[in-house]
Amino acid sequence: MAMDTLPHAAGIIGAVVPRIDGSLKTTGTARYAVDHNFPNLVHAVAVQANIGKGRIRSLDASAAEKMPGVVLVMHHGKIDNVYRFYPHESDGTISEARPPFSDDKVYYWGQFVAAVVAETLEQAKAAAASIKVEYEAETPDVKTDLSDFDGERPESWKRGDPDKALASAAITLDQTYVTPVETHNPMELHGTVAVWDGENYTLYECTQGVVNHRVVMSQVLGVPRENVRIISRFIGSGFGGKLFPWPQSSIAASAARTLNRPVKISVDRRMMFSNTGHRPHTQQRIRLGATQDGKLTAIRHDFFTQTSQLDDFVEHCGEQTPFLYSCPNLVVTTGMVRRNVGAPAPMRGPGAVPGLFALESAMNELAEKLKMDPVEFRLKNDAERDEGKNLPFSSRHLKECWTTGAEKIGWKNRTPEPGSMRRNGKFTGLGLGSASWSAARIPCTASVELCPNGRVCVRCATQDIGTGTYTIFAQVIHAATGVPLDRIDVFLGDSSLPEGPTSGGSMATSAVLPAATTATNSAVTRLLHIAASLPDSPFHGMKPENLAISNGRVMQKGDQQPKVVGVSMNSGRQLSANGIPFEEVLKMANLSGITATGKTAPSFEDPKAKQYSLHSYGCHFAEVEWEPEIARLRVSRVVSVFDCGRIINKGAGTNQMLGAVVMGLGMSLFEETVHDHRTGQPINNNFADYIVPTIADLPDLDITFLDYPDYIVNEYGARGIGEIGMAGVAPAITDAVYNATGVRVRELPVRIEDLLKSTIHEA
Template sequence: MASIEEVVPASIIGTSLARVDGPLKVSGGAMYSSDHNFPGMLYAVPVCSTIAKGTITSLDSSAAEAMPGVQAVYHRKNIGQLFRAAPPVGFSGLIDERRPPFEDDVIRYYGQYVAVVVAQTFEQAMAASAAVKVSYAGEKPDVSTTLSSDEKPKVDTTRGDADGAFASAAVKVDETYVTPVETHNPIELHASVAVWDGKGFTLYETSQAVGNHREVMAQMLGVPLENVRVISRFLGSGFGGKLWPWPHCLLAAAASRNLNRPVKLVVSRKMMFQNVGHRPLTQQRIRLGATADGMLTSLQHDSLNHTSILDDYGEGCGEATGYLYSTANLRVTSGLVRRNVGNPTAMRGPGAVPGLYALESAMDELAIKLKMDPVELRLKNEPKLDESLGIPFSSRHLKECLTVGAEKFGWSQRKAGVGAMQRDGLTLGWGVGVCSWIAARIGCEATVELKADGTARVACGTQDIGTGTYTILAQIVAEKAGIPIEKVEVVLGDTKLPAGPISGGSWVTSSVIPAVADATQKAMQTVLMAAVQGKDARFAGKKPEDLVFSGGRVQVKGGSAETSVAYAEVLRAANLGGVSGTGKSEGTFGVPPKVSQHSFGAQFVEVTWQPATARLRVNRVVTVIDAGRVLNTRAGRNQIEGAVMMGVGMAMLEHTTYDQRNGAPINSNLADYVVATHADTPQIDVTFLDYPDLSLNEYGARGIGEIGLAGIAAAITGAVYHATGVRVRELPVRIEDLLGGTARA
């Protein structure tokens, strides 16, 4: 009876599968927030401050209001009441810029919203936004890039006597590393389409966390939670910048309520540099002490990052420092420095990415002082357990990442001296860095319905930000129920669905697995009950425990497969449209850990340097990742390659520059803030070690969205040193940095 199509491979977990949402994405059918249009919809364009510090002395909107199509100009005096969100609890109530827009007349960063124009068309709103006259009493802003903290830095983790051991160390490194402001710049602009229905809101938001977004918006708009629905079906990525709501969301919603019309507000690329967060400037002093044979005796990591005038954002640069290497003496501290900038926010791999640039650069400098191979130095200082917490690692294979990576890269051919390696008239530089990222689960619920038409539907209020979440959920249901993946419909990105995890921290995959698997099992169990109940039941007279659900079919345990019945037929016989199961995962946060859960990896980089033309290229990258089991190798490899590309940008290209006179981000567009393009792509070789980490879920998956960006910048600057003799301690690498190098032509 079983047709060929119904025969399912033993497992589709861990295979290379095309994404289930691919056909929609390649045909323009995937609906992103700003793609939503409604009858009578209006367009909102904010007015941004042209100073970074001071107060508004007057705001004249009369000319703008008289322009064609303009419906309203809102500012502090007429937008209506907007509240602050209550202090956050866990992963709810989170927003980085806590001040609602227009709360007062004080300007604290360049581009702060001072008014918003709402008009019939986008063009009308744009023109009128330029006609709003705002006068300011401006003061000199502080956007200085040299950081020093007045407050005593916070000690994040400490053990032994870091100062004493450093003082007496045989070999020392004491250097300060700087990472600049980076702007997330997802290609999808932040956007809100707000639809007020007289009582509540439906909000189409560019959100990596619809549940949190709903809570914050309900609080700030002053409406009951149940009167807010947030939808984010497809996200044009976010890289952390779209985790929490930003002030424009409030402007769109308030305008929609005031005018009783749908309102679309799309943030401009320029505003993306001002109003929706950035990775902050970090300044990190690393002190390493070691024995003459390369054993670390002391490690100190003191970091500062800038934050805004009103809000505290700590980058957490020491995130990975406490557990990465074995050393008896260690201290990690951090502090904040206020600047007239918009509030920073998490950007892909917050903390670990800038932190490991500093730490891994220092390790490279130590290896050079020790005249030791940098791979060997890392292997030598591998810890047996997480020394910061005194607990074992759940699954750590960093040594294998290094040895496998070295083998694939051809590291044994390395000649250590500066400029010692040449090929085809180019100087080669080789560098290495290790990476690590936290693994965790956050609470998740999901519903799975097995339907009488032979399909299944899985629903979860999480999001797919481009990482492959639609496909992962389909894979889990297909695997558990034993049905073809084509039969599984996945619904995400809606607060009407069971509460799902935020798309942050690389935690979605590990969090959804237990919930979706559990939901599928429960639905399957209900199918078995339906198979025995009622006189028309296909297995009337049996008990559910006599039956087994396998390969999408129900049969008697130990019975012949020929007597099996497709579950769809079981449901139809019982006149059921479908049966549902709801599953749940518990989060790991707030529970004292018994094991240290982290992913690891090694990055090997080759740069080419042409001294005569000062041409530097990242030519080749070998990355080996230990991130537990990878559920879909096609999407997984893409994640790591994409992170490597972002790492090339971080090391070589990206930095947001503020005008010291007026505090404006002056390269606030994609021609002046340069990100990596097709032409910048090196040869990238990605390997997954694929050791399942069963401490997190039954498949042993940990999550891979962020780890690939850590360590890459240090590997690149290490390679640049090897080629040129110039150690770049302030990113990005600028050609002018290299012109004074020993390898100068």
């Protein structure tokens, strides 16, 4: 949408608003972490272990130390000012708790065992390659079958007696679903530029949470919080992999302090397959029981999730299970299985994405057993309240998601018999998967400044990971003041700003909206008081509550223009000559600006919000085409319907959902990180061997937002999106695959070798 056709003022909330930082990115002006350069900067390159388990017998860096340009070699016993962070005793989170080089042990293939710092990147790479490490190697455990786990399997969400109910159920289903290790592959590589000034660290990072990063790094580096500043103005996406600090951050910071020079380190694509997180392998057994007429009587969800040797990461596959459907008997059990792999990390829709692959696949299979339509089956078992927490839903329109999606994709024409639908010489299949993701309002502080140059500045230590947070702030300010978007400056991605939320869990938007709004309103109230009190002001003597700000001008209430289209992004055209520009008021009062701060109170401290179950919902309907003659499967359509509260920016929101569905398609058909069973190495650690969808793989995508505001979450009714778009895609696709081919794939991704088992052939 062209800028000059944007809805004005309050109408901008919910509109398609182009990103205010878009041109910085498309012109290459936006500077990402490792784009930062400083005089005297040196380059660090890490050395990876090439065993998957064992210990370092010897490490010979003598050649490297003599190589041209080398200024520092770091390894076990030779790293300064790095401390251990204890995640459970602090208000921050770290990805890999073991500090780099802290002992001679190797826990996973690719673990950093040394780093070289040199004047140029090439010198550092050459010296890193010359380091000779000898190991006492043991056979790593990277088995993908997690069944041999015999450790603790805690129960959660138990209600009723699921085992008894399963034993007596008329119809039951018992299946195991597997999702592989998937690796985050944001376009921007992980990297850090560390600057030490003798007292303070400034770390240029690609982090999804500058505040958390500062909390963690102040402990890791052993300096007060005030002495650490994290800057992360632009992030080339993270998908969860950049939520919490990774060891390269400590390596760069330590080297910067030791050398008293700025240090740059980049984690290359190969390293990112072992050193910066992944979605762990999951193995989930689902048992469902139902009455003959299709009412669920029991759900048992027993899952294993793989983690590293030292970090307790659980992929919470059972998070959506307790409340998605109504069912009197239910239990979820968790088994955390250690393997010789790097630390897992949250990856888009952690827990929900693999969890709903299992649960929704099982629902589709049970519907088939019941000879019920899968949409009907779900409608019949829809939950009226959250039976897990025993709370009413704040706002849930999942039924409407199902019926709307079914209508859009033409579900009524679906025939359940595999291979029974054809089009243009190909078999087609339709499938369905539901989605859910939790909602919450997390704390946020933002400050808004009305400036004498007619601009408005907003500041918050959150960050824009590519999702449109810069633009959301500008929309809020514009909605409240009418100041055009090009006169609003949004400052994010800097831990020295007022504390804002981590960009994770799809919670940034719902957190920043109240703080930004309160700050703006509070600044405006002060402005109007000043306007009413100044002797030279045309509003002198009026009651402040009879004044208002509109189009960036102070005026009497009633003089505001009606809502019109046409000026919000472009300050060149003035709509109204009423009142006076707000900056005139500041000048009259000889003020350098008016600043006000706003806070978002978290929903977990809000007595009203605590009385509700807060979640978003959605569903995907997928259509596939199958040519058995050449075993070619293509996803031809995905229709997605979401109930995510009110959408603040339909452009950025739709964009996120499109990306999430594409990622879900990659999960369904392509993505799998394979560890060599002898070495533990992620052997397909590059974009030729780890494949993700290309544009040629993309189906017709159709995104619908139901747009029901959820005022329990905040006054805008916005819940947050991002994660939910990926949840439910895989079960929809695998169900469509079954409908077309007769092959049920319970272990992702769907591969040609699975489909070759299809007995559906040309008539």
